[in-house]
Amino acid sequence: MEEALTCKKCKQTSSLPPSAQRIRCLGCQTLLSLSTTADAARSTTQELRLDLSKKKTEAKDLCSSLRRKLPFSTTTPPLPPQNTPFASLHSEPRPGRRALLCGVSYKKQKHELKGTALDVKKMKLLLESFRFPQESVLVLMEEGGFLPPTRENIEEGLRWLVRGIRPGDSLVFFFSGHGKRQREEVAGDEIDGFDETICPVDFEEKGMIVDNFINRTIVRPLVPGVTLHAIIESCHSGTILDLPHVCNARGEWEDNSPPSGAYKGTKGGKAICFSACEDYQLAADTTLLSSDREMTGAMTITFIKAIKESQERKEKISYKGIMDSMHNSIKEAGKSGGIFAGIRRRFHRRILQDPLLSSTEEFDTSSEFNL
Structure with a gap:
C-alpha cells in the first residue's frame, strides 16, 4: 500500500x-x-x-x-437555604393558631429601612409566648433564607393566612415596612377620600397593596369563631384594613364605615387591628425605646413592651391597657427630642404618632387581650 x-x-x-x-x-x-x-x-x-x-x-x-x-472557595456558589423550620407559602396551614409576618427592609434602595427585620424577630418571640407553633408562622423577609416580601408573595401569604379557616382559629398578620396613601379607587369608599397602602419590596415596579385588597382577602372571609389580629407598623396605617369601627384616644368607638355603604365586615368572625399611627400621620423607626439601643419600629417595640411587662408581672392585660401603655411610651420618648439613627419619616426629630385601634365590631376594650 x-x-x-x-x-x-x-x-x-x-x-x-x-x-x-x-x-x-x-x-x-x-x-x-x-x-x-x-x-x-x-x-x-x-x-x-x-x-x-x-x-x-x-x-x-x-x-x-x-x-x-469570591467570598467562598468552591467553583459553584452555594445556594441560599430553601427550607426553614417555619411555614411554607405553599404548605397547607394547620388549624388553630397561625401567623403571617412581613418585614420589608428595601435593601440597597433609597427607601431602605433599618428596623424591620428586628421587628419581625421580636414579633416571632412574642408569638411563641402565646403558643403559636413555629411551623404555623409564615415569614417573608429579605434575609435568613425566607422568601422575599414581594407583592406577589405578600398577596399569596394573605390568602394562605385565611385558607381553610375554621371556628376557634386565631390569626395574626404583622407588617413592618413603608406605607403610603393614594386617592381612593372607588368613589365614596373612604371618609377622607384616600386609600391606605402597604409597600412590598418591589412596589416601585409592581405597585402597592391597597386596603381594599387587604380587607377583601383577610377580613371578609372570617367565619364565626375566627379572630384576626393585625399589627401594622407603617406610615398612614390607621385604617389599613378598612375596618368599620375606630376607637379614639378617649376609648370611644367611632363609625368608620364607607360613605358609599359598602360592606367591610366579615362572615361572622372578628378582625382587630393595631396600627402605628392615624391615616394622616407618619410612623418612626427609633433607638430611643429599645433598652439595647437597637433600631426598631416605635409602635412594634411599645406594643411588645406592654404585653411583656404584664406577662412578667403575671397579670392580664386589656386592649385598653396596651393602647394606654403604647401612647405613654411614645409620648415620653417624643419629649426627649432625640435624633434617630434612621426614621421612617425623614423630616422630624420627635415621634409625633398616635397608635390606633380599629375593629369590625365594637367591643369592651377593657376585655382581656389574647392571641
Missing part, C-alpha cells in the same frame, strides 16, 4: 511506492523519507501537547484568581 508524504517546504503531497524509503518531492525536488516525515509528525504532536499544557495552566491560574476574589 502506497504511503503519502507531504513536503514541509512546498506542502506538495507525493506517493511513496511500496518498499521505497525515500522519494523526491514532485514540487520542489526535496528528498523526502519516512524518517523525516515521522520526525515532523512527532515534532508537530509535541508542539500541540505543549500548547495544550500551556492553555490548561493558564485556565487553572484564571480559576484560582477568580476563587480568591
Whole structure:
C-alpha cells in the first residue's frame, strides 16, 4: 500500500511506492523519507501537547484568581437555604393558631429601612409566648433564607393566612415596612377620600397593596369563631384594613364605615387591628425605646413592651391597657427630642404618632387581650 508524504517546504503531497524509503518531492525536488516525515509528525504532536499544557495552566491560574476574589472557595456558589423550620407559602396551614409576618427592609434602595427585620424577630418571640407553633408562622423577609416580601408573595401569604379557616382559629398578620396613601379607587369608599397602602419590596415596579385588597382577602372571609389580629407598623396605617369601627384616644368607638355603604365586615368572625399611627400621620423607626439601643419600629417595640411587662408581672392585660401603655411610651420618648439613627419619616426629630385601634365590631376594650 502506497504511503503519502507531504513536503514541509512546498506542502506538495507525493506517493511513496511500496518498499521505497525515500522519494523526491514532485514540487520542489526535496528528498523526502519516512524518517523525516515521522520526525515532523512527532515534532508537530509535541508542539500541540505543549500548547495544550500551556492553555490548561493558564485556565487553572484564571480559576484560582477568580476563587480568591469570591467570598467562598468552591467553583459553584452555594445556594441560599430553601427550607426553614417555619411555614411554607405553599404548605397547607394547620388549624388553630397561625401567623403571617412581613418585614420589608428595601435593601440597597433609597427607601431602605433599618428596623424591620428586628421587628419581625421580636414579633416571632412574642408569638411563641402565646403558643403559636413555629411551623404555623409564615415569614417573608429579605434575609435568613425566607422568601422575599414581594407583592406577589405578600398577596399569596394573605390568602394562605385565611385558607381553610375554621371556628376557634386565631390569626395574626404583622407588617413592618413603608406605607403610603393614594386617592381612593372607588368613589365614596373612604371618609377622607384616600386609600391606605402597604409597600412590598418591589412596589416601585409592581405597585402597592391597597386596603381594599387587604380587607377583601383577610377580613371578609372570617367565619364565626375566627379572630384576626393585625399589627401594622407603617406610615398612614390607621385604617389599613378598612375596618368599620375606630376607637379614639378617649376609648370611644367611632363609625368608620364607607360613605358609599359598602360592606367591610366579615362572615361572622372578628378582625382587630393595631396600627402605628392615624391615616394622616407618619410612623418612626427609633433607638430611643429599645433598652439595647437597637433600631426598631416605635409602635412594634411599645406594643411588645406592654404585653411583656404584664406577662412578667403575671397579670392580664386589656386592649385598653396596651393602647394606654403604647401612647405613654411614645409620648415620653417624643419629649426627649432625640435624633434617630434612621426614621421612617425623614423630616422630624420627635415621634409625633398616635397608635390606633380599629375593629369590625365594637367591643369592651377593657376585655382581656389574647392571641
